[in-house]
Amino acid sequence: MxxxxxxxxxxVVKTFGSFVAVQKLDFEIKKGEFLAxxxxxxxxxxxxxxxxxxxxxxxxxxxxxxxxxINDLPTWSRDTPMVWQSLALFPFLNVRENVEFALKMRxxxxxxxxxxxxxxxxxxxxxxxxxxxxxxLSGGQRQRVALARSLVVEPEILLLDxxxxxxxAALKVRMQSVLKNLQxxxxxxxxxxxxxxxxxxxxxxxxxxxSRGVIEQIGTPQEIYRTPRTRFVADFLGSSNLFSGKVRxxxxxxxxxxxxxxxxxxxxxxxxxxxxxxxxxxxxxxxxVEKPAGAVNVVPVRVIGEEFVGATATLYLETAQGQEIRVxxxxxxxxxxxxxIGQSLYAWWNPQDGHLVAEA
Amino acid sequence: xxxxxxxxxxxxxxxxxxxxxxLAYAFVFAPIAASFVFSFNSxxxxxxxxxxxxxxxxxxxxxxxxxxxxxxNTLFVGLIVGIVSTALGFGAAYTDYRYKFAGKQVYLALAxxxxxxxVIILGLAMxxxxxxxxxxxxxxxxxxxxxxxxxxxxxxxxxLRLSQMDPALEPAAWNLGASEWMAMxxxxxxxxxxxxxxxxxxxxxxxxxxxxxxxxxxGLNETLPVKVLGFLQGQVSxxxxxxxxxxxxxxxxxxxLAQLLLSGRGAKPADKE
Numbered sequence: 347m348x349x350x351x352x353x354x355x356x357x358v359v360k361t362f363g364s365f366v367a368v369q370k371l372d373f374e375i376k377k378g379e380f381l382a383x384x385x386x387x388x389x390x391x392x393x394x395x396x397x398x399x400x401x402x403x404x405x406x407x408x409x410x411x412x413x414x415x416i417n418d419l420p421t422w423s424r425d426t427p428m429v430w431q432s433l434a435l436f437p438f439l440n441v442r443e444n445v446e447f448a449l450k451m452r453x454x455x456x457x458x459x460x461x462x463x464x465x466x467x468x469x470x471x472x473x474x475x476x477x478x479x480x481x482x483l484s485g486g487q488r489q490r491v492a493l494a495r496s497l498v499v500e501p502e503i504l505l506l507d508x509x510x511x512x513x514x515a516a517l518k519v520r521m522q523s524v525l526k527n528l529q530x531x532x533x534x535x536x537x538x539x540x541x542x543x544x545x546x547x548x549x550x551x552x553x554x555x556x557s558r559g560v561i562e563q564i565g566t567p568q569e570i571y572r573t574p575r576t577r578f579v580a581d582f583l584g585s586s587n588l589f590s591g592k593v594r595x596x597x598x599x600x601x602x603x604x605x606x607x608x609x610x611x612x613x614x615x616x617x618x619x620x621x622x623x624x625x626x627x628x629x630x631x632x633x634x635v636e637k638p639a640g641a642v643n644v645v646p647v648r649v650i651g652e653e654f655v656g657a658t659a660t661l662y663l664e665t666a667q668g669q670e671i672r673v674x675x676x677x678x679x680x681x682x683x684x685x686x687i688g689q690s691l692y693a694w695w696n697p698q699d700g701h702l703v704a705e706a
Numbered sequence: 707x708x709x710x711x712x713x714x715x716x717x718x719x720x721x722x723x724x725x726x727x728x729l730a731y732a733f734v735f736a737p738i739a740a741s742f743v744f745s746f747n748s749x750x751x752x753x754x755x756x757x758x759x760x761x762x763x764x765x766x767x768x769x770x771x772x773x774x775x776x777x778x779n780t781l782f783v784g785l786i787v788g789i790v791s792t793a794l795g796f797g798a799a800y801t802d803y804r805y806k807f808a809g810k811q812v813y814l815a816l817a818x819x820x821x822x823x824x825v826i827i828l829g830l831a832m833x834x835x836x837x838x839x840x841x842x843x844x845x846x847x848x849x850x851x852x853x854x855x856x857x858x859x860x861x862x863x864x865x866l867r868l869s870q871m872d873p874a875l876e877p878a879a880w881n882l883g884a885s886e887w888m889a890m891x892x893x894x895x896x897x898x899x900x901x902x903x904x905x906x907x908x909x910x911x912x913x914x915x916x917x918x919x920x921x922x923x924x925g926l927n928e929t930l931p932v933k934v935l936g937f938l939q940g941q942v943s944x945x946x947x948x949x950x951x952x953x954x955x956x957x958x959x960x961x962x963l964a965q966l967l968l969s970g971r972g973a974k975p976a977d978k979e
Contacts, residue, residue, distance in 0.1 A: 401880075401881065420885075447892075450892075451882060495882070
């Protein structure tokens with residue numbers, strides 16, 4: 347364990363009856379980082395967060411906070427405040443009383459309580475609502491109250507369980523920058539659980555991707571986006587075209603033999619004969635009307651649909667074998683192509699833009 | 707109400723439904739209203755046309771020490787029964803809310819069972835049981851019996867309130883540094899406060915009005931409803947009307963207070979946006 351480690355999970359397992367929610371979790375959370383734990387529902391991300399908060403006890407393994415095992419520490423004795431998906435603000439208390447709650451529970455005196463709550467009300471720009479009831483606040487104001495309520499104890503770590511999921515798109519983006527700035531300014535470690543890739547990638551320094559209770563990949567958003575480690579991750583991100591097959595020795599190097607065709611790989615990447623999946627980002631997949639001269643990885647395709655998303659557009663295509671291929675391009679680039687449904691085109695990419703992952 | 711619903715309503719049906727409601731209430735409340743009217747009537751027997759307006763019967767009741775005894779017993783028993791039943795009901799409701807355990811369905815069924823037992827049988831059983839352990843014939847025996855009848859009502863009311871609570875609210879309090887007892891005091895009880903007071907008033911009202919069980923076990927410490935029966939057996943007197951009016955107003959006040967608490971602003975579930 348290195349010096350800047352705040353939390354470490356060591357062989358942590360959590361089972362509910364016969365259901366294994368989390369199996370053999372081994373990872374560390376660094377001091378001051380913004381870590382996002384991402385996955386679809388039931389992947390174990392919320393269970394992981396709840397174990398860290400002390401709301402669930404690990405079945406096996408050790409969780410350490412600042413080096414000390416905290417397995418047996420009840421949640422009220424830990425400084426691991428959480429922002430809940432429902433926010434769980436106390437409806438019978440006003441904004442100020444909500445923010446003061448944690449201090450009151452810790453026996454902080456009235457004057458001191460008020461002073462410290464005041465600071466966070468001010469910081470979250472909700473001072474003017476201090477005497478209001480929770481039911482009189484908008485969604486965004488409630489988010490701020492929830493943050494102030496958790497941060498008022500000035501913890502080393504803040505846990506967030508999909509707190510933005512109930513907000514509309516515009517407010518979500520605004521709150522993302524509020525959260526990111528808050529984390530940067532305070533230096534508090536944020537652990538943010540979400541199923542949303544855009545939330546995780548836009549805010550987090552590092553992202554943990556989980557599936558069925560197992561960590562699939564940990565890395566910066568860039569690493570994960572460019573070089574997914576497993577087929578699951580590439581599939582989950584949904585921003586790459588995937589071709590599964592077997593690695594063979596080719597003319598100049600190695601090739602991947604797939605039902606769609608044979609594709610040249612960049613360098614010596616895998617053992618010959620192994621099953622593997624080639625991932626190519628949809629932004630690195632190109633299209634042309636004529637078969638491009640000199641291109642080595644070419645797939646003939648037919649247009650099956652187009653989706654216009656403002657600055658970019660996504661073309662949906664299909665190979666002769668029925669595999670779907672997606673290409674994302676600036677809107678003007680696609681405007682130059684004939685994109686009527688059924689139009690035949692060639693999809694191609696440079697070998698160095700292909701990334702091979704183990705398992706088919 | 708939306709505009710289209712307004713537009714599509716038939717006036718005739720509207721009036722017919724309104725009339726139906728008025729008639730139904732008239733049917734329910736006519737006997738009570740009659741008792742109310744005759745309590746202010748100077749005539750010895752309830753007959754129409756009415757005599758003069760008079761407060762004689764109230765005066766007669768107010769000067770009767772036996773009535774005061776009954777009223778004192780009733781109020782004393784009702785107050786204790788309300789507090790004890792509400793406390794027990796709260797405990798039972800919270801247990802149901804918080805814990806999962808084998809046999810929970812049986813636990814719930816048993817907790818809600820007493821009001822379904824015919825009161826005569828319950829009264830007889832109470833008398834048999836309490837006299838065996840030398841507790842029959844005093845105010846305590848009425849209290850014990852009434853708690854058995856009332857606690858399930860308190861539990862039902864408080865359980866409903868707990869079901870409206872965001873399940874994250876209590877863990878959120880723990881997470882913010884509240885021990886389980888502190889969370890109970892600072893979150894669960896305040897959240898349930900309207901239901902707790904509602905349950906207190908309803909159980910008091912039930913105890914005030916309960917006759918059958920009290921008749922069996924009260925012995926010399928008769929509550930007001932038991933006294934009333936005693937009067938009726940001796941003579942038919944408009945004093946009964948006066949007592950009835952008094953008890954009815956008291957009970958209605960409690961029930962209305964409970965209604966206000968249970969449907970008021972504080973009782974609304976925290977709306978989640």
